[in-house]
Amino acid sequence: MTTNKNGDLVPENIEEWIEIHGEPIYEDSDAARGSGADDLPPIRIVDCAPVPYDEQPDRIGLDQCVYETERGGKQINYPNTVQAIARANDVISVDRMLYSPDGAVSDMSMRKEISDSLVAAGWTAVLDAPVTHILNSIKDTFHRDRLPVDRSVIPFANGDLHLHPGGWEFRRGEKKQGAYRLAVDFLEEDEPMPWFTKWANDVFERDDITTLQEMIGYCLVPVTDAQEAFILVGEAGVGKSVLTHLLGAIFGNAYQELSIKELAQNRFYTALVENKLVIYDDDLHTEAIAETGIFKKLVTANQEITAERKYEQPHKFLPYATIIANSNDMLKTLYDDSDGFYRRLHPLHVKDRDPARKNIANMAELVARERNAIARWALKGLARVMAHQYRIAWSDRSRDYMGAEKAKGLHFPDFMALVFEPDPDAALTMQRIGKAYSVWCRQNAVQEMSARRLQNWIGANAEKYKVQKAYIGGRRLRGYKGLKMRPEWEQMIPL
Secondary structure, three states, rough: OOEEEOEEEEEHHHHHHHHOOOOOOOOOOOOOOOOOOOOOOEEEEOOOOOOOOOHOOOOOHHHHOOOEEEOOEEEEEEHHHHHHHHHHHHOOOOOEEEOOOOOEHHHHHHHHHHHHHHOOOOOOOHHHHHHHHHHHHHHHOEEOOOOOOOOOEEOOEEEEEEOOOOEEEEEEEEEEEEOOOOOOOOOOOOOHHHHHHHHHHOOOOOHHHHHHHHHHHHHHOOOOOOEEEEEEOOOOOOOOHHHHHHHHHHHHHHHHEOOOHHHHHHHHHHHHHHHOOOEOOOOOOOOOOOOOOOHHHHHHHHOOOOEOOOOOOOOEOOOOOEEEEEEEEOOOEEOOHHHHOOEEEEEOHHHHHOOOOOOOOOOOHHHHEEEHHHHHHHHHHHHHHHHHHOOOOOOOOHHHHHHHHOOOOHHHHHHHHHHHEEEEEEEHHHHHHHHHHHHHHHHOOOOOHHHHHHHHHHHHHHHHHHOEEEOOOOEEEEEEEEEOOHHHHHOOOOO
């Protein structure tokens, strides 16, 4: 046990924590949906040790990369060098980015590999130009149109887990090229995770721990079938940020921290989403965002989006990242009040802070140490999600909170239900709808929202109310066909 700069005791294991604070009392955190829901499918273990490049019969050695000329100088054999370095590192190129079995490889990392290889081969002249030529040749020679992404394979640090319908199979040692590789090992047996269990019970209600398990498990695969973004909502100081460190420790180079607000406003941020499983905003701004288009595209992810990197040509990719955020309040939008926006949000409302609870300064680090066991625990959540056709569990607490947030300040549904009724032969101008809205707000002591927001909301929910945009009357005024004003309101609203 150590002490921090304030002189407080900092436990290094759960036993030391219990020595200071006493045995914690947990709720039953094994809540799950259906019988056998906390079990994994049968998992077959297969050894697939790869043959190292140096032991492959057709390998090209460094002695074949640099040769001596007749005049005593040295020359690089570029074709051999390109093949030797690319195959030794098992890289491919997609959109001028290099990928190995461990995920993306930066240009600087590959340049160092090339430089070290040339020096080891006996090259003593200038390195910069040859390194650049070899790097570009690797990208050209080993180009692929698409990066292999398989939704039925989870690339763990120690091998690939294949999710077959009839049973899963872990191929120990198998590492194929891909966009990412998790930073955790697959465990063949459950292991204790006391710090994580304590944190989860301190921060979440029982049913929300079920959702947390399914959320992390769902993030392990490159799919967006659930079409939900997850918002951890609650006051500061509860412990939400522990999840930031945990997800980074599990997902490695498939994890990206960025601001949702910046993502919505900065076109260069879109490129950061490519080849990621988790996009995490540790401090979601509570002010409303003006543009929701890219947010909805990322959550739904049923079409390619354009990525732009500075000084490079734009390219398209299909995203599969899950958006998760910490916030003191629910994500809001200035203009988009459609069901299409709200149905993409899945809040996990954390517990209120317990003043009697002792904070642990290094809690995030202690929880992250259990990442291998937590990843196996999350696989059980993934098994449930897959069994339920990628529908993730909602607690009653989350449903009630989401309903209250959606209704807060959004009174358009009440206005539509009380003032209008459907009529396929009727039509109303936006001017008349706006007048009715102003009268309704005054009589109900409701703060009136802008005409633009009302018009955008009706347009976004036109299908729900079975109305269509139309030009009405001889002056061809903008309006909607398919509804009429109720008689008691008709006489109150001036023409």
